[in-house]
Amino acid sequence: xxxxxxxxxxxxxxxxRLYIPTAPTTYTLELTSYCNxxxxxxxxxxxxxxxxxxxxxxxxxxxxxxxxxxNIRVTGGEPTLHRQxxxxxxxxxxxxxPFVLFSNGVWENRQGIIQALLDCHNLDGVLISxxxxxxxxxxxxxxxxxxxxxxxxxxxxxRAGLLVNTNTILTRANFQDVEEIxxxxxxxGAGSVAFSRYYGTPTPVTALSDNELMExxxxxxxxxxxxxxxxxxxxxxxxxxxxxxxxxPAGITHCTIDPLGNVRPCNHAPVTFGNLFEHSIEExxxxxxxxxxxxxxxxxxxxxxxxxxxxxxxxxxxxxxDRRRDPLMRRPLVQKLKRDVPRKLTLYEKAVPSKNxxxxxxxxxxxxxxxxxxxxxxxTAGPLLASLxxxxxxxxxEQQFGQEGLNFVGLMYREGLVRFDG
Amino acid sequence: xxxxxxxxxxxxxxxxxxxxxxxxxxxxADYKILEPVEVxxxxxxxxxxxxxxxxxxxxxxxxx
Numbered sequence: 457x458x459x460x461x462x463x464x465x466x467x468x469x470x471x472x473r474l475y476i477p478t479a480p481t482t483y484t485l486e487l488t489s490y491c492n493x494x495x496x497x498x499x500x501x502x503x504x505x506x507x508x509x510x511x512x513x514x515x516x517x518x519x520x521x522x523x524x525x526x527n528i529r530v531t532g533g534e535p536t537l538h539r540q541x542x543x544x545x546x547x548x549x550x551x552x553x554p555f556v557l558f559s560n561g562v563w564e565n566r567q568g569i570i571q572a573l574l575d576c577h578n579l580d581g582v583l584i585s586x587x588x589x590x591x592x593x594x595x596x597x598x599x600x601x602x603x604x605x606x607x608x609x610x611x612x613x614x615r616a617g618l619l620v621n622t623n624t625i626l627t628r629a630n631f632q633d634v635e636e637i638x639x640x641x642x643x644x645g646a647g648s649v650a651f652s653r654y655y656g657t658p659t660p661v662t663a664l665s666d667n668e669l670m671e672x673x674x675x676x677x678x679x680x681x682x683x684x685x686x687x688x689x690x691x692x693x694x695x696x697x698x699x700x701x702x703x704x705p706a707g708i709t710h711c712t713i714d715p716l717g718n719v720r721p722c723n724h725a726p727v728t729f730g731n732l733f734e735h736s737i738e739e740x741x742x743x744x745x746x747x748x749x750x751x752x753x754x755x756x757x758x759x760x761x762x763x764x765x766x767x768x769x770x771x772x773x774x775x776x777x778d779r780r781r782d783p784l785m786r787r788p789l790v791q792k793l794k795r796d797v798p799r800k801l802t803l804y805e806k807a808v809p810s811k812n813x814x815x816x817x818x819x820x821x822x823x824x825x826x827x828x829x830x831x832x833x834x835x836t837a838g839p840l841l842a843s844l845x846x847x848x849x850x851x852x853x854e855q856q857f858g859q860e861g862l863n864f865v866g867l868m869y870r871e872g873l874v875r876f877d878g
Numbered sequence: 879x880x881x882x883x884x885x886x887x888x889x890x891x892x893x894x895x896x897x898x899x900x901x902x903x904x905x906x907a908d909y910k911i912l913e914p915v916e917v918x919x920x921x922x923x924x925x926x927x928x929x930x931x932x933x934x935x936x937x938x939x940x941x942x
Binding site for chain 1: 903904905906912913914915916917918919920921922923924
């Protein structure tokens with residue numbers, strides 16, 4: 457692990473808290489439980505024979521959620537196997553909400569699927585699972601000789617103009633191949649390459665040792681430092697790796713909806729909050745079950761300087777392993793980790809910022825959301841947010857709200873929540 | 879499209895802590911993990927690397 461300061465009994469702990477919105481902002485839809493791969497570490501916690509709802513049922517469900525939908529992810533099983541996939545995708549597209557498709561790229565009707573996706577106006581891109589640099593390593597996780605089909609789908613989808621990113625679950629078969637997988641994906645036309653930690657019960661193929669996982673993480677960071685568009689896709693506790701991680705949104709701003717309409721905090725969590733045809737999402741989000749889930753965040757994590765950037769590791773993993781916490785969790789960090797983002801911006805005084813977010817009012821303030829970028833802000837930010845209407849220049853904002861307001865606009869710009877038109 | 883921020887251009891120096899601390903009243907504690915930003919205004923049009931910031935955003939779009 458990298459050298460990082462961790463709390464001991466003499467340190468003054470941080471005291472963080474969670475801000476829970478009335479309903480999630482990101483909705484992962486598991487269209488079907490059917491899959492044409494047989495991944496040994498399948499991320500789904502439901503049975504392969506759960507079945508699927510008809511398109512009309514999905515439309516009714518999405519209607520119930522409509523006021524809350526900010527960001528949608530479509531997954532499965534293998535979502536394209538849903539017998540009404542084109543109709544469902546079209547219905548999702550009509551919601552006018554940005555969405556992403558997660559797929560294994562094993563597409564029997566490849567051209568039909570690509571065309572259905574090209575017809576969408578709100579599809580941000582497709583995340584395709586590629587679990588190795590060749591068929592031998594890919595099949596060790598995927599369970600089938602599907603490498604060639606997946607590669608062909610990536611190639612044809614990108615050629616057709618779709619944004620495709622790839623995702624690789626790190627296993628003992630591929631953890632030393634990070635660089636080769638990255639170049640393969642990029643050569644196929646992928647926009648970026650993601651690697652993910654395996655969440656679930658360890659198997660001989662998926663059980664990476666701490667050192668093996670760290671070797672893969674270091675490889676990813678080396679590539680990133682060389683300007684290669686790679687990233688780590690899910691949560692590895694910052695106290696384990698010494699690197700900033702993906703803050704876990706499960707049960708806070710994210711939920712997963714299974715093929716029958718049951719709501720879970722995330723794909724990997726074997727916990728159901730209820731069914732959307734019986735309870736509203738707001739009701740489920742304030743339920744005892746939801747509180748119980750959030751309370752799985754270890755108390756020690758609230759004292760960690762990286763709490764907001766991590767939120768206690770993977771609770772689903774802890775549950776699946778029948779443990780009290782993520783097995784990678786170490787001791788809370790004393791100081792925040794350094795992030796490679798700009799801290800000073802020089803901007804034109806006549807530039808006019810405007811909103812690049814959807815805004816929700818919550819008990820604690822406002823929630824600003826643009827896809828996965830979510831920023832809870834205080835109620836006192838209200839007048840400043842109102843000024844981001846495309847008519848006030850940065851100089852005018854500075855005159856009205858001072859350097860504090862100007863810096864806040866700069867922060868929102870850096871986080872993708874403000875844009876400059878013209 | 880480059881995904882690396884142009885540190886030489888955008889980060890000429892670390893801002894002073896006193897100016898940076900003035901951002902915090904708008905932010906809830908939950909997100910003070912964010913590195914603060916100091917904005918300096920100029921009277922000349924500045925080309926900001928919009929696409930690179932968009933790349934930052936795109937990074938978060940396909941996550942699990």
